[in-house]
Amino acid sequence: MSHQPYETYLFSGEHLDQDQQNSLEAHLMTCEGCADIAHAMNQLDQAFFSSTAPSPMPGFTDRFQARLAAHRLERQSRNLWLMTIGLFALASLIICTIMLLHLNQINWAYELTQFIARTSLVAGQIRQFLSILKPLRAGLPLFIPLMWMLTTISLAFIGVIFATWLQSIIRLYSSVQERGSKS
Amino acid sequence: MSDNEALWINQAIHGDDHAFGFLVERYQKPVFSLCYRMLGNSRDAEDAAQESFIRAYIHLKKYDPHRSFATWLLSIASHYCIDKIRKRQLPIVSMEALPDEIIADRNVPNPEAKFSEATREAMIQDLIMKLKPLDRAAVILRYWHEYSEVEIAEALNLSVSAVKSRLYRARQALAESYLALERLSIAEERRLYESPTL
Numbered sequence: 001m002s003h004q005p006y007e008t009y010l011f012s013g014e015h016l017d018q019d020q021q022n023s024l025e026a027h028l029m030t031c032e033g034c035a036d037i038a039h040a041m042n043q044l045d046q047a048f049f050s051s052t053a054p055s056p057m058p059g060f061t062d063r064f065q066a067r068l069a070a071h072r073l074e075r076q077s078r079n080l081w082l083m084t085i086g087l088f089a090l091a092s093l094i095i096c097t098i099m100l101l102h103l104n105q106i107n108w109a110y111e112l113t114q115f116i117a118r119t120s121l122v123a124g125q126i127r128q129f130l131s132i133l134k135p136l137r138a139g140l141p142l143f144i145p146l147m148w149m150l151t152t153i154s155l156a157f158i159g160v161i162f163a164t165w166l167q168s169i170i171r172l173y174s175s176v177q178e179r180g181s182k183s
Numbered sequence: 184m185s186d187n188e189a190l191w192i193n194q195a196i197h198g199d200d201h202a203f204g205f206l207v208e209r210y211q212k213p214v215f216s217l218c219y220r221m222l223g224n225s226r227d228a229e230d231a232a233q234e235s236f237i238r239a240y241i242h243l244k245k246y247d248p249h250r251s252f253a254t255w256l257l258s259i260a261s262h263y264c265i266d267k268i269r270k271r272q273l274p275i276v277s278m279e280a281l282p283d284e285i286i287a288d289r290n291v292p293n294p295e296a297k298f299s300e301a302t303r304e305a306m307i308q309d310l311i312m313k314l315k316p317l318d319r320a321a322v323i324l325r326y327w328h329e330y331s332e333v334e335i336a337e338a339l340n341l342s343v344s345a346v347k348s349r350l351y352r353a354r355q356a357l358a359e360s361y362l363a364l365e366r367l368s369i370a371e372e373r374r375l376y377e378s379p380t381l
Binding site: 007037047060068071 | 204229
């Protein structure tokens, strides 16, 4: 027995006109298989439409706001990392390009030794400086925060550098003037 | 779309979290319900619904105001749930709603009716979970959100004919599963009441 178009009528879920409805009903009287399907579809439709939609637990919006804040923090942190990596990559690229451009002029062994020696020297000086600061820090009143101390020291250091630079400019200028007056 | 809604969307686009909070308040139930029907348990549904709102917030600038906001939001939730199901690649069974776990609570008024309702809910969820993710989404939008085939097509990025064919196939599968379940239950009942063999 052919079950078409009756199966299509049952499964399509579309509205049937009167002729289609009559022909389907006549078929269902004689076909047990299609009658079972019609019964199943009726039961399912009833069950679906009478089924209640589940609701979230109270406080969903508050949980969302908290999650959004956490998501933002995570994204900011990720962006910061990406920016750092990007800057590092850019700096490396620039250094590599400069090195490649002066490849023939560079004595690699000498430069490397010089770099290690200079780094060790600077590290040693910083260590000495910190060892001088240690008793000073202990003698200073406790209410002076460390950041203030560091800021003051940095400003003093910048001031010394600036004064030295200014002095060298003045000397250079005066020597140029002297040469001019002699000639 | 109501005027309030358009205003909240506009404010949220400009970074007003509070305005987006109103949208979350309004649409939390349909989004959660969709996620629950798709994933089968409250914990995953909560997580999926929250994530869907986060995605909506991030991509709010891409929202076309000529479209329905609800459809756009449910589209995000549907795709998120479909991706989640595909990533699991495991058969999904509703752990909260297994028929064996349902016990009538004698403390509530009319416990038999509650029990019967819970059994029916579990049966529906069980049947839904047997469908493929995209077919499941189409059925959920059709039955519980009363979407037309055109709206389902819009939400799931499918053609209308594809939606029709998916709904047809899903109904066929649901009817077969229902009949199989009914036959099993009749057989079980007969086995319980038949006279023992000597």
